[in-house]
Amino acid sequence: MELRQLEYFVAVAEEASFTRAAERVRISQPGVSAQVRELERELGATLIDRSTRTASLTDAGRAALEHARAALACSDAMKQAVGDVTGLIxxxxxxxxxxxxxxxxxxxxxxxxxxxxxxxxxxxxxxxxxxxxxxxxxxxxxxxxxxxxxxxxxxxxxxxIISEPLVALVPPGHLLAKQAAVTMADLADHQIVCMPEGTGVRTVLDRACTLHRVRPTITVQASAADAIADLAARGLGVAILTESMSRDYHGRLIALPIADIDEPALxxxxxxxxxxxxxxxxxxxxxxxxxxxx
Missing domain, CATH: 3.40.190.10 (Periplasmic binding protein-like II)
Structure with a gap:
């Protein structure tokens, strides 16, 4: 039994995917799979259920996971103990x-x-x-x-690191462009381009929608601020970004404060x-x- 086999097994268990585990440990997916199979052969039990698209733990795998993590932690602790003596981290x-x-x-x-x-x-x-x-x-x-x-x-x-308000960005000539600020009710009348669920910006926006009981139409979601700004500049919707993000698009887009969102994005x-x-x-x-x- 080798430490790398335990490392690959833990990575598969935590990522629920051989592909993502391979990316995490930076070797090929077949290499991860082969090492996990070798570990299973040595233990005499199947640790990972491969019958579905998601790699899930078997009962044996769940029993082994905690011990595998402990073994890796002990290995790291031993290296660190030696490092402490030699002055290295x-x-x-x-x-x-x-x-x-x-x-x-x-x-x-x-x-x-x-x-x-x-x-x-x-x-x-x-x-x-x-x-x-x-x-x-x-x-x-x-x-x-x-x-x-x-x-x-x-x-x-x-x-x-940063705490700042959300802003709405529109191109010159947009119906909202001449306003000094917008409200959630204003945004409900327009299509929205924003970040996906799970991001801080989207969480703040969704909470504001719930608070003010509005349901804007989110037509496009993108993870990159540049993509969101580009789509808004092309008229696909009102972009929702943070104040500091909006500074990169000065001249192309007009940044409007959202008056009734008090919660900052962090x-x-x-x-x-x-x-x-x-x-x-x-x-x-x-x-x-x-x-x-x-």
Missing amino acids: RGRLTVGMVIGCAITPFFDALAAFHHAHPGVEITLLENHSARLLRDVQSGAVDLALIGTADPTPVGSNTLT LALVWSGTKSPALDRLVRYCRDTFATGL
Whole structure:
């Protein structure tokens, strides 16, 4: 039984997919599958149910998962103990970022950490904010930069990076373009282009719709702010983005405050409560970089 087999098994269990697990551990999907099968052969039991599109745990797999995680944690702890003696920080960190992330200080922090601590292996992945938060809370992801509507998400440590209002963006000549601001009732009369469910911007918008009892028509959803702005500029709907995002489109689109949305959209750094010198140091790098880079 090899540690890499346990690592691949845990990745498949947490991702519920051989394909996503392969992306996470950065080897081919057939390689992951072969190693998990070898582990199953050695244990004499099927750990993963492959009969459906979702890779799910069998009873044996559920019994093995906790022990596999414990074995990997012990391996990391041993490496770290040796690193403490030699003055090196070692280990592995899985870092997540919201799809379409363009936050330069975050990349600066990761780069500075990597150069200072090359013994720490970093796996970087993209996903929607809601999924990243769940992965942080479950321990599958160590640290993530997410969009959220909640200042203190349950089950994680949080550092709010940006807190800002939503705005509506329309091209010159649009019916709303001459208004100083818009309301949720105004938006209900127009088609909307916005981010998908699971993002912080969309959560704030959906809560405002519920509060004001309006149901705007969302015609297009996109994860990237550039795509949303481009579609709005072409007349496909009113774009909903944050105030800072809207600055990139000055001249092409007019940004209108939404007068009756009081809740801000947040960009936040969230991380697990795992005791890890590598994670503690990365959080420190992020804190310092964001304090000077925004």
